[in-house]
Amino acid sequence: MTDKAIVEERQGEVFTGDKKTSSGKLFYIESYGCQMNFSDSEIVASILGEANYHPTPNLDDADLVLINTCSIREKAEETVRKRLRVFEKSLADKPGSLVGVLGCMAERLKNKLLEEEKLVDLVVGPDAYRDLPTLLADADEGNRGVNVFLSREETYADISPVRLNSSGVTAFISIMRGCDNMCSFCVVPYTRGRERSRDPFSIVAEASDLFERGYREVTLLGQNVDSYSWTREGIPQVSFANLLAMVADIHPLLRIRFSTSHPKDITDQVLHTIARYPNICKYIHLPVQSGSSRVLKLMNRTYDQAWYKNKIDRIYELVPDCAISSDIIAGFCSETEADHEETLNIMRYARYSMSYMFMYSERPGTPAAKKYADDVPLEEKKRRLQGVIALQNELSRQHNRKDVGQSFEILIEGDSKRSKEYFKGRNSQNKMVVFRKIPGFKPGDYTKVTIKDATSATLIGVVADKTVEVAMPQ
Numbered sequence: 001m002t003d004k005a006i007v008e009e010r011q012g013e014v015f016t017g018d019k020k021t022s023s024g025k026l027f028y029i030e031s032y033g034c035q036m037n038f039s040d041s042e043i044v045a046s047i048l049g050e051a052n053y054h055p056t057p058n059l060d061d062a063d064l065v066l067i068n069t070c071s072i073r074e075k076a077e078e079t080v081r082k083r084l085r086v087f088e089k090s091l092a093d094k095p096g097s098l099v100g101v102l103g104c105m106a107e108r109l110k111n112k113l114l115e116e117e118k119l120v121d122l123v124v125g126p127d128a129y130r131d132l133p134t135l136l137a138d139a140d141e142g143n144r145g146v147n148v149f150l151s152r153e154e155t156y157a158d159i160s161p162v163r164l165n166s167s168g169v170t171a172f173i174s175i176m177r178g179c180d181n182m183c184s185f186c187v188v189p190y191t192r193g194r195e196r197s198r199d200p201f202s203i204v205a206e207a208s209d210l211f212e213r214g215y216r217e218v219t220l221l222g223q224n225v226d227s228y229s230w231t232r233e234g235i236p237q238v239s240f241a242n243l244l245a246m247v248a249d250i251h252p253l254l255r256i257r258f259s260t261s262h263p264k265d266i267t268d269q270v271l272h273t274i275a276r277y278p279n280i281c282k283y284i285h286l287p288v289q290s291g292s293s294r295v296l297k298l299m300n301r302t303y304d305q306a307w308y309k310n311k312i313d314r315i316y317e318l319v320p321d322c323a324i325s326s327d328i329i330a331g332f333c334s335e336t337e338a339d340h341e342e343t344l345n346i347m348r349y350a351r352y353s354m355s356y357m358f359m360y361s362e363r364p365g366t367p368a369a370k371k372y373a374d375d376v377p378l379e380e381k382k383r384r385l386q387g388v389i390a391l392q393n394e395l396s397r398q399h400n401r402k403d404v405g406q407s408f409e410i411l412i413e414g415d416s417k418r419s420k421e422y423f424k425g426r427n428s429q430n431k432m433v434v435f436r437k438i439p440g441f442k443p444g445d446y447t448k449v450t451i452k453d454a455t456s457a458t459l460i461g462v463v464a465d466k467t468v469e470v471a472m473p474q
């Protein structure tokens with residue numbers, strides 16, 4: 001991954017699969033933001049399928065154009081506005097087609113979006129996707145509609161997502177929605193509502209079904225997976241550690257990943273479960289945000305530097321081969337050069353394999369916007385971000401260099417981007433590995449690869465063992 005890719009918002013992704021030829025209408029969907037949003041687009045596709053709308057990769061063919069949006073930083077919202085201008089142009093000679101804004105920006109701006117964006121017919125928040133068919137019918141009659149109702153219960157547990165752009169090997173599964181933490185910089189609690197956990201049996205059923213269809217890796221998604229908790233009368237409480245074990249027990253050939261872990265909530269029980277199951281990946285995304293206890297307090301992250309370091313120690317103690325990654329914000333309100341240095345120090349301490357790194361972007365309505373001045377000058381934010389990126393590149397290079405000479409079990413995901421003669425896949429530590437194809441192997445197979453070379457972003461290897469490795473729980 002280049003520096004640029006690390007700091008940029010995830011680019012809009014368009015469904016690129018086959019166009020359905022059956023009767024019914026066609027929808028085109030673009031998704032922005034976090035994995036949760038990409039996962040939601042697959043729920044939307046399922047709900048629309050029931051209403052006889054089918055996905056198309058071509059904007060020009062679409063009766064319905066949807067954009068699933070992100071509000072996390074100002075730039076994410078600007079990108080969406082730009083895309084709406086592009087849609088406006090391409091749809092100018094197609095009267096009758098409908099445009100809908102979904103996701104976090106819909107939730108944040110509500111009716112204002114209809115006022116500001118004349119092109120938009122529908123504004124639908126993350127908990128209101130079941131209402132899409134009704135809103136579409138109304139919009140067909142000329143009534144522009146908004147549903148941004150945030151639910152305390154909705155988890156879409158019974159909806160079987162339509163996998164868009166799937167490799168057929170890896171898939172996301174949402175295990176919870178919303179967030180009850182109030183990190184002062186963050187808009188998510190306002191756009192996604194209260195935290196709620198999904199029925200674990202529906203999660204296991206979805207993962208089992210994916211496995212039977214040939215998928216070999218599932219990523220369990222939530223804003224704070226460690227606070228997953230499901231209780232029903234007569235059934236003992238299911239914690240995140242319990243859930244991990246339930247999904248890992250489906251089959252030793254099904255790999256489990258999860259994101260995002262919160263330093264305040266990750267437990268020893270979770271770490272022991274990761275250590276016990278070879279098919280639970282040895283990779284934890286544990287965003288630190290800042291290394292300075294003073295800044296962490298202003299961010300309302302509810303842990304300090306010492307607590308975070310302790311968690312890092314515990315992870316490396318209980319899961320020695322674990323890779324840890326992070327999210328980092330440069331230039332938060334009142335951040336000094338000394339605070340910034342502490343962020344660099346904690347990065348070195350944690351030995352991150354990779355990080356997502358951002359400049360602080362004030363979001364209207366958040367506690368930080370209300371209470372603190374966004375007082376680090378842009379040039380200074382940029383400089384600090386560059387420092388963070390340069391250090392992470394060096395840490396990633398060191399991390400990857402240590403892998404040279406070692407062998408890893410790789411799940412083959414498909415052709416490498418650069419050459420059809422190479423496969424790409426990941427090791428348990430979530431590192432992308434590229435290696436020359438050998439006959440008899442296909443995406444979805446596991447193979448042992450010895451690493452010969454490494455950059456800061458990719459490992460390059462050769463197939464070491466032509467038998468498929470099956471890891472069994474100990």
Ligand code: SAH
Nearest residue numbers: 185186223260287327328329358359360361
């Ligand atoms: N739930 C996850 C993160 C979700 S948002 C967690 O708690 O770690 C993904 C990342 O975006 C955050 O970790 C943070 O680093 C970044 N982010 C969130 N709000 C931001 C803001 N206002 N400005 C810059 N970066 C922000």
Ligand code: SF4
Nearest residue numbers: 179181183186188223
């Ligand atoms: Fe935002 Fe904090 Fe919740 Fe993550 S844990 S989504 S950063 S409020």
Ligand code: F3S
Nearest residue numbers: 033034070071072104
């Ligand atoms: Fe963005 Fe919403 Fe995800 S704000 S990061 S799409 S939860």
